[in-house]
Amino acid sequence: MRRRDFLLHGAAAGAALANAPAFAQAPKTVSLWHIYNNDSDMIHLGIRKFHEAQTDYRIEQRLVPYVQINPELIRAIATGSPPDLVTINDPDLASYSSQGQFTDLTDRVAASKVIDVNKYFKGPQTSDRWKGRQYSVAREVNTLSLYYNVDMFRAKGLDPDKPPTTWSELAAAAEKLADPAKGVYGLGFAAQQSEQSTFQWLPWLWQAGGSIDKLDQPEAAEALGFWADLVQRKLTSRDVINQPQGDVMSAFLAGNSAMVVNGPWELPRFRREVKFEWRVTLLPVKDGRNIRASSLGGFHFAIPKGAKEVDGAFRVIEAMSDPALFREGWSASGLLAPRSDIEIADPAWPQAYAVFREQMKTAIQRGPHPQWSQLSRPIQTAIQEALTGTKPAAQALKEAAAKIQPILARTPL
Amino acid sequence: MSERSPLLYVFLLVPVGYLVSLIGFPILYNLVMSLQEVNLGNIDTLWRPFLGLQNYRDALADPTFRKVFVNTLVFVSANVIGQVGIGCLVAVAFTRDFAGAHFLRGLLLAAWLLPALVVGTVWKWLFATQSGVINYFLASLGLIASPVHWLSDPSMAMTALNIAHIWFGMPFSMILIAAALTSIPDELYEAAALDGAGVLARFRFVTLPAISPALLAVACLVTISSLRAFDVIFAMTHGGPLDSTNVLPLFSYQASFQDFDFGHGAAIGMFAFVIVFAVALLYVRLAYREQEL
Amino acid sequence: MRHRAPPGWAARHWPALIAWAGVAIYLFPIYWMIVSGFKTQAEIFADPPTLIPHDPTLEAFHYVLVRENILRYLRNSVMIALPVTVITVCLAAIGAYAMSRLRTRLVDAALIAVLLLQVFPEALLATPVFIIFKSIGLVNTIPAVVLATSTRSLAFALVILRPMFRQVPIELEEASRVDGCTTLQTFLQIVVPLMRVPLMVVAAITFAQAYGQFVYPLTLLSSHELQPGTVGIYGFIGAEVSDWHRVMAFASLFVLPILALFLLLQNKIVSGITAGALK
Numbered sequence: 009m010r011r012r013d014f015l016l017h018g019a020a021a022g023a024a025l026a027n028a029p030a031f032a033q034a035p036k037t038v039s040l041w042h043i044y045n046n047d048s049d050m051i052h053l054g055i056r057k058f059h060e061a062q063t064d065y066r067i068e069q070r071l072v073p074y075v076q077i078n079p080e081l082i083r084a085i086a087t088g089s090p091p092d093l094v095t096i097n098d099p100d101l102a103s104y105s106s107q108g109q110f111t112d113l114t115d116r117v118a119a120s121k122v123i124d125v126n127k128y129f130k131g132p133q134t135s136d137r138w139k140g141r142q143y144s145v146a147r148e149v150n151t152l153s154l155y156y157n158v159d160m161f162r163a164k165g166l167d168p169d170k171p172p173t174t175w176s177e178l179a180a181a182a183e184k185l186a187d188p189a190k191g192v193y194g195l196g197f198a199a200q201q202s203e204q205s206t207f208q209w210l211p212w213l214w215q216a217g218g219s220i221d222k223l224d225q226p227e228a229a230e231a232l233g234f235w236a237d238l239v240q241r242k243l244t245s246r247d248v249i250n251q252p253q254g255d256v257m258s259a260f261l262a263g264n265s266a267m268v269v270n271g272p273w274e275l276p277r278f279r280r281e282v283k284f285e286w287r288v289t290l291l292p293v294k295d296g297r298n299i300r301a302s303s304l305g306g307f308h309f310a311i312p313k314g315a316k317e318v319d320g321a322f323r324v325i326e327a328m329s330d331p332a333l334f335r336e337g338w339s340a341s342g343l344l345a346p347r348s349d350i351e352i353a354d355p356a357w358p359q360a361y362a363v364f365r366e367q368m369k370t371a372i373q374r375g376p377h378p379q380w381s382q383l384s385r386p387i388q389t390a391i392q393e394a395l396t397g398t399k400p401a402a403q404a405l406k407e408a409a410a411k412i413q414p415i416l417a418r419t420p421l
Numbered sequence: 422m423s424e425r426s427p428l429l430y431v432f433l434l435v436p437v438g439y440l441v442s443l444i445g446f447p448i449l450y451n452l453v454m455s456l457q458e459v460n461l462g463n464i465d466t467l468w469r470p471f472l473g474l475q476n477y478r479d480a481l482a483d484p485t486f487r488k489v490f491v492n493t494l495v496f497v498s499a500n501v502i503g504q505v506g507i508g509c510l511v512a513v514a515f516t517r518d519f520a521g522a523h524f525l526r527g528l529l530l531a532a533w534l535l536p537a538l539v540v541g542t543v544w545k546w547l548f549a550t551q552s553g554v555i556n557y558f559l560a561s562l563g564l565i566a567s568p569v570h571w572l573s574d575p576s577m578a579m580t581a582l583n584i585a586h587i588w589f590g591m592p593f594s595m596i597l598i599a600a601a602l603t604s605i606p607d608e609l610y611e612a613a614a615l616d617g618a619g620v621l622a623r624f625r626f627v628t629l630p631a632i633s634p635a636l637l638a639v640a641c642l643v644t645i646s647s648l649r650a651f652d653v654i655f656a657m658t659h660g661g662p663l664d665s666t667n668v669l670p671l672f673s674y675q676a677s678f679q680d681f682d683f684g685h686g687a688a689i690g691m692f693a694f695v696i697v698f699a700v701a702l703l704y705v706r707l708a709y710r711e712q713e714l
Numbered sequence: 715m716r717h718r719a720p721p722g723w724a725a726r727h728w729p730a731l732i733a734w735a736g737v738a739i740y741l742f743p744i745y746w747m748i749v750s751g752f753k754t755q756a757e758i759f760a761d762p763p764t765l766i767p768h769d770p771t772l773e774a775f776h777y778v779l780v781r782e783n784i785l786r787y788l789r790n791s792v793m794i795a796l797p798v799t800v801i802t803v804c805l806a807a808i809g810a811y812a813m814s815r816l817r818t819r820l821v822d823a824a825l826i827a828v829l830l831l832q833v834f835p836e837a838l839l840a841t842p843v844f845i846i847f848k849s850i851g852l853v854n855t856i857p858a859v860v861l862a863t864s865t866r867s868l869a870f871a872l873v874i875l876r877p878m879f880r881q882v883p884i885e886l887e888e889a890s891r892v893d894g895c896t897t898l899q900t901f902l903q904i905v906v907p908l909m910r911v912p913l914m915v916v917a918a919i920t921f922a923q924a925y926g927q928f929v930y931p932l933t934l935l936s937s938h939e940l941q942p943g944t945v946g947i948y949g950f951i952g953a954e955v956s957d958w959h960r961v962m963a964f965a966s967l968f969v970l971p972i973l974a975l976f977l978l979l980q981n982k983i984v985s986g987i988t989a990g991a992l993k
Contacts, residue, residue: 046952389664543743704829
């Protein structure tokens with residue numbers, strides 16, 4: 009069914025229910041701006057169920073292209089006409105909440121019978137908060153793990169039941185799997201000059217024992233050096249510095265990359281495009297360190313300041329936290345529930361599901377920091393400098409640290 | 422004596438007034454923002470901390486900004502020379518009558534009619550190091566020993582971007598120059614040929630002077646549209662690698678909509694004004710001079 | 715004595731051959747776009763690249779035509795582009811005519827102002843433009859988009875038409891004035907017909923630019939039904955996953971009507987040329 013049909017269907021159902029009791033009020037409208045252009049995304053099921061379950065509110069949804077959600081919200085705020093409910097990307101949350109542009113939801117969440125904060129994974133719990141108060145509710149989460157091509161493993165004499173678990177094993181496997189004559193690279197990751205490269209690199213930084221406020225320390229240099237080394241040895245294509253995660257996955261599906269670091273949102277593509285056996289495994293840890301960490305991504309619901317229907321919007325948030333939605337969320341979009349107590353029985357891609365859920369336990373949020381973009385950009389530059397060989401990793405990171413220190417001094421992470 | 426009918430003044434002021442009212446305010450808005458500290462907290466009010474020229478000073482002190490500014494100049498120059506130069510040559514080439522000449526000329530426009538997002542993406546695929554058709558052809562023709570890192574080498578990326586963007590804009594210049602070429606009377610060419618002028622001489626002494634006002638106008642327009650170029654670059658390289666293809670509009674967008682530092686973004690946008698003011702002055706001066714002749 | 719081989723077919727037709735070959739090479743990226751619409755997403759990124767799809771599929775085109783209803787997007791794009799063209803050509807014609815006849819500093823200032831007003835990237839103009847239309851209550855209407863988009867091509871049209879208007883001989887106007895016509899009549903009955911070809915070229919280009927307009931419709935139109943194709947194409951580009959084969963299928967179909975229009979207009983321009991623009 010197309011998006012519009014969902015609306016009409018919901019309206020008809022709402023109208024039918026509204027006609028029954030004689031003293032029913034006209035439903036109030038909750039405007040919802042979201043980015044889900046996939047017709048089978050769970051948000052449409054959520055809207056339908058919301059309309060069927062009650063008659064006080066009707067959702068009026070607006071689909072905003074993903075790259076435009078921030079500019080559109082900003083324009084709405086600037087003209088004093090924000091939507092009631094909006095979906096915002098994880099690292100951007102603190103920028104809005106620290107400036108008071110999101111409604112404080114702490115008390116509502118505490119009183120809610122549907123939302124139990126303690127059941128949420130640690131990552132989204134942290135990014136939903138700013139200075140002890142909660143300003144958003146995670147809708148879905150995702151993280152990064154390692155995909156690998158089982159057929160290629162077998163072809164090169166590697167055991168697919170024993171995928172790499174440490175960095176050295178990973179590098180060794182990449183070396184075995186790389187086949188320049190056939191245009192096959194061992195490992196792929198995204199290093200495009202955008203938030204994507206930061207998102208992809210942070211797990212390595214954390215697993216090395218480093219942190220964003222200590223980029224000038226050897227741990228960070230080791231993490232970036234590992235990436236640079238793979239590129240230099242041609243086990244990873246140099247083109248990764250121009251590739252977002254979608255392109256990296258395309259290379260995997262086309263058989264040009266034996267292993268890739270990527271997230272579960274790519275899984276729906278596997279239905280039509282994959283022609284080989286594949287599996288997912290946890291991100292390999294650094295030898296000797298054994299710190300398991302991965303990145304956290306996903307969108308959150310927030311109620312902008314000045315929204316007209318705050319109560320209605322919150323009820324929508326509660327409705328969207330219905331566990332029944334997440335089965336569709338997973339199989340249609342590869343999105344994980346932000347709560348550890350929701351587990352889908354018999355999911356699509358069960359092996360991948362188990363691994364990603366396990367990885368979620370160690371998924372760390374970016375920030376939260378109101379100037380996250382200004383922390384991320386020097387990191388992106390350092391990554392690009394190291395991967396192109398313009399500067400050695402340690403020096404690139406030192407310069408990045410110099411740019412980041414003043415920002416962190418003003419507002420620590 | 423030239424007519425100074427009052428209607429002419431009305432004719433002049435209506436379109437200009439229309440533009441001023443619809444664009445003047447937005448520019449003023451950005452100008453005011455560039456003098457203030459504007460963030461997500463105060464975007465909805467007009468009263469924000471006044472910073473004077475601090476945003477501009479910060480921009481000038483930023484080495485990335487200087488790189489972006491230079492990139493912008495390089496990008497604009499390459500595009501003007503490329504689009505107008507090649508457009509002129511192609512337009513002249515198509516004045517010869519041969520089978521399907523006009524149909525082919527129209528077909529070239531297909532490049533310019535594509536959405537910018539598609540242009541950027543397709544060229545990104547074409548220039549891909551491993552899976553790109555350009556390297557594939559260059560290698561099969563034996564012209565390169567190993568794949569060229571068009572988009573993953575900071576020193577090559579701008580070249581690749583220029584190729585893509587010139588490809589995108591050339592048909593526009595070509596069709597305008599072609600329209601200007603139609604107004605040159607055939608007698609001039611015949612007279613020149615009788616005087617013994619060859620192809621190149623006819624081009625230099627008949628064609629070029631006749632279309633130079635149009636060439637100037639097209640060059641001016643390409644300058645302005647290159648200064649505004651955003652979507653192709655965003656789709657193709659995101660400004661990377663290492664900001665080697667980052668230009669003023671994209672840098673300004675990053676400051677405003679990624680860093681949420683709107684005053685800073687507005688100030689960066691204002692720097693494009695500097696370039697265009699110089700170009701506009703130059704254009705008017707040159708156009709005015711030819712008016713005197 | 716000069717010895718020349720009798721001219722063969724190739725010697726006679728080499729300009730055409732070179733032209734056809736040149737255009738074919740030039741348009742290769744377009745071929746790539748169209749062919750990508752017939753591939754699966756994975757094949758688009760295959761190394762080595764496949765010039766002919768290995769498993770061609772109509773899935774992307776089918777999706778775009780049936781599920782995304784590209785025809786509605788095309789209709790909206792035209793509904794925006796047509797009024798924009800009319801407004802722009804009318805305003806540009808009178809403005810360029812005035813600029814070509816008046817020789818004062820005012821014209822210079824006006825020209826500089828017009829050019830300066832064009833410089834700003836739309837991404838930065840979008841927010842204040844949104845504020846303007848919100849305050850007059852025109853947000854989410856086609857007229858708002860038309861008015862905003864008309865500013866885009868107006869400067870270009872003025873700059874292009876001004877030198878061409880100047881080529882209309884002043885004697886013709888003076889003659890008509892002597893005959894007792896007003897300035898307006900002279901303009902409409904003498905000058906404009908002579909400027910048929912340039913005006914048509916400007917109209918075609920304005921239409922194409924308005925057809926390809928993206929930022930203003932995105933900002934000013936929140937309603938799905940009103941959005942033109944340039945906004946619709948972003949519907950395939952999601953937060954993490956994008957359906958590039960559908961983007962290419964959409965773009966291939968999107969560009970067809972406007973390309974057809976231009977190819978048709980080529981013939982008009984040809985007849986304009988052979989009839990003589992300024993006889």
